[in-house]
Amino acid sequence: MSESKSAAIIPAIILFGSPGSGKGTQARLLRGCLGSPHISTGDMLRTHIAAHDAIGMESEGLIKSGRLVPDEVVNEIVRERLAEPDVQSGIILDGYPRTLQQARFLLQVAESRGITSAVVHLVVDYDKIVARLSGRRQCPVCGTLYNLLTNPPKVAGICDREGATLITREDDRESVIRERLREYELQTAPLLEFFRNAGVPTFEIGGANATPEEISGKICESLRTVGMMRGRVVNGALPRA
Ligand code: ADP
Numbered sequence: 001m002s003e004s005k006s007a008a009i010i011p012a013i014i015l016f017g018s019p020g021s022g023k024g025t026q027a028r029l030l031r032g033c034l035g036s037p038h039i040s041t042g043d044m045l046r047t048h049i050a051a052h053d054a055i056g057m058e059s060e061g062l063i064k065s066g067r068l069v070p071d072e073v074v075n076e077i078v079r080e081r082l083a084e085p086d087v088q089s090g091i092i093l094d095g096y097p098r099t100l101q102q103a104r105f106l107l108q109v110a111e112s113r114g115i116t117s118a119v120v121h122l123v124v125d126y127d128k129i130v131a132r133l134s135g136r137r138q139c140p141v142c143g144t145l146y147n148l149l150t151n152p153p154k155v156a157g158i159c160d161r162e163g164a165t166l167i168t169r170e171d172d173r174e175s176v177i178r179e180r181l182r183e184y185e186l187q188t189a190p191l192l193e194f195f196r197n198a199g200v201p202t203f204e205i206g207g208a209n210a211t212p213e214e215i216s217g218k219i220c221e222s223l224r225t226v227g228m229m230r231g232r233v234v235n236g237a238l239p240r241a
Contacts, residue, residue: 010115011036011090011228014097014106014200016192017122019180020129020136022212025145026122027094029216034229036090041098043143044077045069064170066179068187071101078102082109090228091115098188107198118228119195119202120219126181128208133177137166151212201226 013030015023027038045063048056055077059069078096081087097103110117124132135148139159146153146166154160171180195202203222207215223229 010088010113012093012106012110012115012117013091013223013228014093014117014119014195015095015122016119016188017124018126018129018184018189019177020133021122021124022215023094023122024143025212026120026216026219027092028143028145029212030092030219033216033220034090034092036092037086038092038094039078039081039096040094041069041074041078041096042094044081045074048077064176066171066176066183068098068183071099071105074098075102075105078106079109082113082115087113087115097191098184100187100191100194103191103194107200116228117195117200118223118226119192119200120222121192121202121204122215123204123206124208129181130174130177133172134174136172137168139164140167 013034013036015027015030017023024040024042027040030036031038042063045055045059049060049063050056055073058073062069074096082091093106097106107117109115131149132147135150137146137148137153137157138144139146139162141162141164142159144159144161145151146159153166157166158164159166170176192202203219205215205218205222207218210218220229
């Protein structure tokens with residue numbers, strides 16, 4: 001289908017933050033209230049790994065060791081995903097972009113498709129992150145995240161919704177967590193300045209002791225100030241942050 005220049009602006013919410021900062025949890029909550037699709041490059045790469053295809057084979061070792069998958073691979077899966085029709089209602093990006101090259105690519109593709117971005121930076125102290133990630137469990141069917149300490153399932157080891165046995169991601173082992181945090185500091189954290197310089201509205205959302213719902217409420221309030229709630233951009237443009 002051809003891309004229409006006259007189509008309404010499509011909001012992209014970029015959930016930004018270190019591994020374990022709650023991007024996946026917030027993406028699911030926002031999806032519930034906005035109805036926009038949740039695009040997680042980590043989930044997409046894990047689907048390729050499960051399918052044993054070429055992208056999966058290239059990514060598996062890197063992910064297991066906490067390193068980033070090459071930009072060309074990730075940019076291509078995002079480019080394909082952004083061509084799907086459900087993107088018209090807006091998108092929630094989780095774990096992308098993670099490098100300068102990815103950020104440049106996203107803004108370029110976004111511009112050509114009428115997508116307008118805002119960054120939500122989830123700020124969590126590093127000492128909480130390792131404990132959070134090593135206690136994390138996920139449903140392999142619906143993707144719901146649990147935490148053994150703060151958000152356990154009703155029945156130990158079983159997803160409340162699907163009844164499936166919960167899994168621990170291999171990259172949630174402590175040595176791998178440290179490598180992921182290192183990659184974040186080196187490659188991803190500097191993007192905040194890039195986004196600010198590019199005039200993309202950027203919101204810092206703290207609250208390590210707040211509930212996921214309280215944090216989601218703060219995100220919605222921030223997005224409302226730039227007209228990005230309910231999937232609409234007010235007056236056809238976003239003000240600079
Ligand atoms: P987290 O944000 O908790 O690290 P993700 O599921 O987003 O978890 O990512 C898991 C892994 O997938 C990353 O450590 C990395 O190896 C790979 N990955 C995900 N998104 C990207 C990306 N945008 N660029 C490069 N690698 C990525």
